[in-house]
Amino acid sequence: MRVSFKRRLPMTLTVISSRLLRINMFMGAALMGLYLSGSCVQAHADGSGMYGRIMESLADVMQMLIDENNTTGLADGCYVPDWFGYSGGTGRVTIDCQEVTVREGRAYASLVFDSGSYSYVRVDGDVYEGTNTADTSVFEIPVRLNRNNTVTGCTTKMSSAHEIAYSIFIYIGEAEGSASKRTDGDTPALSDTGEWSQTELSKEAPQIANLAFERETAAEHAELFRIFHYEGGLTLIETDSGTDPDAGAEEGTEESGTEPYHKRIIRYLIVPDQAEIPAGLDKEMVIIRRPGKTEGEERFHAYAASVPVLEGMKELGQLHSLALTGMTEEECRIPEIRRLLKEKKVTFGGTYDDIEYKALVAGKCDLALMPAELLPSGRSMEGTEDPPEDSYKTYKEISGYMGELGIPVFIDLSAMEESSGAQAEWIKVYGALFGCEEKAQELYLTRQEAVR
C-alpha cells in the first residue's frame, strides 16, 4: 500500500533530521578533531600558509566559544560604574574608571592611569595599547563586571620597562553578579547612596560593591558602633570617633594605604581567611582577615593595648589569640594576663604610643587592638582642651608603620561612650572581631540581667 504524502512527510523529516543530526555530530567531531590537531600544528607552524591560517581562525573561534570572557547581559550603551576599586602597584599611580561601554553584549572599560608612562596593558594574555598624554594613559579593555579582573600595566618610567600587576573591580548594580540580582528580593533595605557617610554611622547597611547584606547586630545603648553582616561570613564594623582625626593637625597628606584610619567614621571589614574580596576595598576600609585554623581553632597573634578589649578577650575565652600586650607585667591589672606575661606566653610589645615594631614582627602580630587614646580626640576625652600637637604625629606615624607592616589596627572606642551600659555593649564588637558573637550576646544579656 502506498503511504500518502502527508504521512510520508513526517517520516521523511524524521529521517532527514536524524541524518542531519548525525551529520552535525560528525561535523562537530571533525571540527574538534581539526581544532585539536590544529593547535598541535600551530605550535610548529609559523603562521604562514593556508593551513596555518585556517587552524588559527578555527582555534580563535573555539576559544571564543569556550571562554566566559567579557560578555554581559547589559544592554548596549555607556554606563558609569556604581563603584570602582583597584589594588596593586606602589600607590604612586592612581587608576580610575568612569566609563564602561557595552558593545554587542560585551563590556569594555575605559581605564585611566594618572601617569603618562604606561605603554600597554595586558589582560588575559592580550596586549592593549592606549592613548598617552603627558599625565595620563588611557586604555580600553574588556572586563568582567562585578568580579575581580587582573590587569598588568607596563610602565617605562624607570630605566627598564616594568610590568606591574593590578586587580580591578567594576561594580554596576544592573549587571549580573550584583547583590540585588542574586537575592530573592527579600533582602533588608540597603542605603540608597553609593557613598559611605564620613560624618555619621550608617543607619542602614551600606552597599559594599556586590556583597549581599544579611543582618545587623543591633546596638541598643551604644552610640559609637554598628555591626552589619554580609554574605560569605563578612562582617562590617563601623565606629564613630566624633571628629576627623586630622582636623586641627598641621597641613600634610597622609601616605597611601592609611586612608581608612584618617576619617571620623572608621570602617573595618572582617573577612574569612581565604575569601576573595573586591579589589580596592582596602582603600576605604581596614581589612581584618581572620586567621586560618591551626590545630582546629582560629587564633590571631594580637597585640592588645586597650584594657576593655583585654577584659573582653578574657571573658570571651579568647586569650589564646593574645600574643603581645601594651603594658608590662607590673602594670597589668588582669591576673590571667599577668600570668601569661610572667610565663612568657605573651610578650610586652611597647605601649600604644611607643610600639616596639620588632617585637610585633617577631611575634607574628596580625592584629593590633588599640585604646581610644591613640586618636587625638581620644587624648582629650576628659577636658575640652585641644589634643596635644604630637598626638596627630603619633597617630599618623603609628597608622603608617602598621600599614607598612601589614598589621590591621582596630581602635576600641568603648571608653568614649557616655553610659556604662553603652560601654558594656562593646562586648558585641569584640565578639564580632573574634568570631564568637553568640558568646558575646550571652554575656551581654547576662550583664543586663545582673543590672536589673
Place this chain on the structure above:
Amino acid sequence: MADKQKRENLCRNIRLRILIHILAWTMIFAGGCERRQEEGKAGQDLKEAPEIEGLACESRVELEYAQGFQIYRYSKGCRVVDVKEGLSYLVVPDGTGIPDHLPDGMVVLQRPMDHIYVAGTATMAMFHALEGIDKVSFSALEADGWYVDEAKEAMEKGRMKFAGKYDEPDYEMLVDAGCDLAVESQMIYHTPKVMEMLERMDIPVFIDCSSNEGHPLGRVEWIKVYGVLLGKEDEAAAFFRKQTEILEELSDNADTGQSVVYFYINSGGQAVVRTGTDYITKMIEIAGGRYPFESLKDESGSTVAITMEEFYSVASRADYLIYNASIDNRLRSIGELTARNEILKGLKAVKEGNVFCTDKDFYQASDIAAEMIRDIHIMLTKGDEDQMTFLYRVSE
C-alpha cells in the same frame, strides 16, 4: 808664580766647596720640603675624615675613578665608608667593640655580616666578584630575575630566599632569620618608610650609589666598598687592578673616528638612547668610538626617548649599532630589527651589516665594565669577535 797659582787654586777650592754646600743644603731643604708637602697632603686627605672618639684615622684608600665615596682606615681595624650623597658607615671588625659616642647619623655595621638582604641589582655582581654570594641570604628578585648564575642557582637550591621586592620586604622573614644588613639601591629613597622600618627591625641599611658614577670604572671601583663590608679588601683591590689592566691593554685607544649608537626601541615605537653624560656613552668613548647623540641631556641622567624620525636623522650615518637587549629581548636577526620600523633599513650600519646586540641583563653586570669596553673596542677595530663576552654580531 807659585803664589798666584796657589791663590787661584784656593779660590777654586773655596768656590767648589761653596758650590757643594749650596747644592747639598738645597737638596736637604728641598727634600725636607717635599716630605712636609707629602705630610701636609696626607693631613689634607684625612681632614675630611669623621672624628670618632676612641679611634684614630690612619689613612685613606686611594681611588682612581670613583667620586661617590671615600674609605678611611682607622685604628683597631675599623673603616669608615663615607658616601658622598648619602650616609657615613662605620664598619667594625668581628670582636671589636663599638665606640660609645658616634657622630650624628653614622650607621654602624658590625662584621661579620652574613645574612645579607640584597635589593640593589648591581650589588649582586660585586658579591659574585668577591666570592661572597654565600653571605647573601635574601634577595629582592625572584630566581629568574638574576643574571648572575651563582645567585640564580642559590635561589633555586633554597640557599637564598626571595624576601620581597625592595618596596615590600617580608619583615617577618628577615627578622626570623637574623638578617644583619640590607643593601639597597637608590630606589629606596622613594619609600622612606621601608628604610625606617628596616632600621627599627635592627637591620642596618646600606645604599649603593654606584649608578651615580660617570665613569664606568668608577662604578666598578665600588667593589672596594663591598670589600670592606665583607672583610675582603685585598681581593677587592686585586679585582679592581685587573679591570684597570684590561683597560690599559687597549693601547691604541686613539679615536678610531667610528661612531656607535647604543639604543633600544620601546613598546611605544620610540628609540631610547643614552644621554651624553651617561656611563655607557663614556664606555664608547674610552673604547675609541664616537657617540652621535652626545649633546642629548636629561634630568634623570641616563636615557632619553625620541621619535624614530629624530633618531634616524642622527643615527643614519652611524657606523655601528649596538642594540640594548637589557630591556628588550635579544635580536636574532637584522630583519627582526627592521621589522620594528621600516625606516631603520636606511641606516648605514644596517646596510653594511654592522649591527651588534648586548646580552640580556647587562645592566646587572656592573663588575665587568672593562670587558664591555674591550668588546666595543674589538668591534671598532674589527678584532676577533670570538673574544667578545657581552656583545654579539647580529646576523642578517
